[in-house]
Amino acid sequence: GSQKSTGAPPIERPGERRVAEMKKLYGQDSAKILAIETAMQLTFDRNCDRKQPKYWPVIPLKL
Amino acid sequence: MQDAWSHLGPLQWIRFVNKQIKVTAGKDEERRGWLVTVDPVSASLVLVDFREDGKMSVDMVMGHAVEEVQVLQEADSETLDRLQNSLILPKTCSLDA
Amino acid sequence: SISMSAASEADPEEQQREQHARTTLRERFLHCLLAMTNKKVQFHMYEKVKVEATFGASDIDMLHFQVSDLHTPIGVQKEALIRCHDVISLTFDA
Structure with a gap:
C-alpha cells in the first residue's frame, strides 16, 4: 500500500540552541521576536518553494 | 567610516531614532529622513519622509552600504506623533527606556 | 551575526x-x-542599477529579498531573488 503520510506537517519548533541564543540577545521579550521571525522565515521559504525565483542579477554586483 | 556604523550596537543606534538624519551610502547615494529604526542584525536603517499629500515615503538603507550618518535635527512633538502613529510601526512599540 | x-x-x-x-x-x-509586503519597491543597487519590483518577503538574516514582477533593464522577470549585498537602499510609499 501507499506510504503517503496523511498527517499535518510538523509544527515549526525552533531548536533549543536558537531559543537560548535569542534569550541572550533579546532578554525577556525574546519569545515575541522569535515568533515574528519564525513566521517571516516561513513566509519566505514558502514563497521560494512555490514561485521558484531565480537570482537577479545572475552574477552578484558586489562580491 | 565604513563598518563603524555596523559596530555601534543597540544602545548607540537607538539614540538616533526619531531624529532627522542624513545618510551617505554606497558611492554617492544620499538619503534624508526621520529615523524609525535600525535593524540590530544587519545595521540597516529605516527612514521616513512625510509628503504634502499625506503619504509617507520610506527608505531602507542597507547597513553594509552605510558610509556616514549625520544628525540634522530633533523631532518636535507633532513630528513625534506622526512617527509614532505611522503605519509601518507596531502599535505596542513605543520608545520608552 | x-x-x-x-x-x-x-x-x-x-x-x-x-x-x-x-x-x-x-x-x-x-x-x-x-x-513592505505586496508594495511596489524601488531598489537602488551597486553599479547604478535601479529596478522596481513587488516586494514579497525577506529572510530573517537579511540576505535575500524575494520579489515578483521585477522590471529589469532587459524586461520583466516574473519571480526573482535579490541579494541584499547587491542593494544600497530601497524606497516605497506608505
Missing part, C-alpha cells in the same frame, strides 16, 4: 538595557519589512 557588547556582558543592568533596545529596534524593523 550579532554579539553582545563587552560592557553589557560584565554588567547585568547594562545587559538588560541593551536587550531592551535591541528588542525595540528589531521589532520595529521586522514590522517595516512586513509593511
